[in-house]
Amino acid sequence: MNIYYTEEKRFTQDQVQQLFLSVHWISGQYPQRLYNALMHSSTVITAWDDKHLVGVVRVLDDSEMLAYIHYVLVDPANKGHGIAGHIIERIKEKYKDYLYIELMPEE
Numbered sequence: 001m002n003i004y005y006t007e008e009k010r011f012t013q014d015q016v017q018q019l020f021l022s023v024h025w026i027s028g029q030y031p032q033r034l035y036n037a038l039m040h041s042s043t044v045i046t047a048w049d050d051k052h053l054v055g056v057v058r059v060l061d062d063s064e065m066l067a068y069i070h071y072v073l074v075d076p077a078n079k080g081h082g083i084a085g086h087i088i089e090r091i092k093e094k095y096k097d098y099l100y101i102e103l104m105p106e107e
Contacts, residue, residue, distance in 0.1 A: 003054065003083060005047050005090060009039055015053040022075045042067070045090055047074070047083045054078040057087045067095045069103045
């Protein structure tokens with residue numbers, strides 16, 4: 001397994017939908033809205049195994065002080081490889097000069 005990470009928003013609507021459905025999130029049932037939300041988010045880091053989207057984190061920030069990690073998702077077939085931890089480390093590095101990095105609680 002050769003996982004690579006990027007902040008480039010080069011994922012497709014179908015790739016995002018499949019990832020969200022793999023973890024049984026209802027957002028996957030609204031692929032256009034989900035795709036648009038990700039495209040307009042402050043930061044999206046994706047994890048890839050070749051051309052397969054295996055992980056994503058979405059961050060919303062105010063550009064100065066506060067960043068909210070909205071979610072971190074990893075395809076269940078790829079869990080146990082440190083993907084989520086690596087993505088979180090990338091977020092911590094990117095937002096290291098912010099006063100707060102908070103995880104948005106799930107309802």
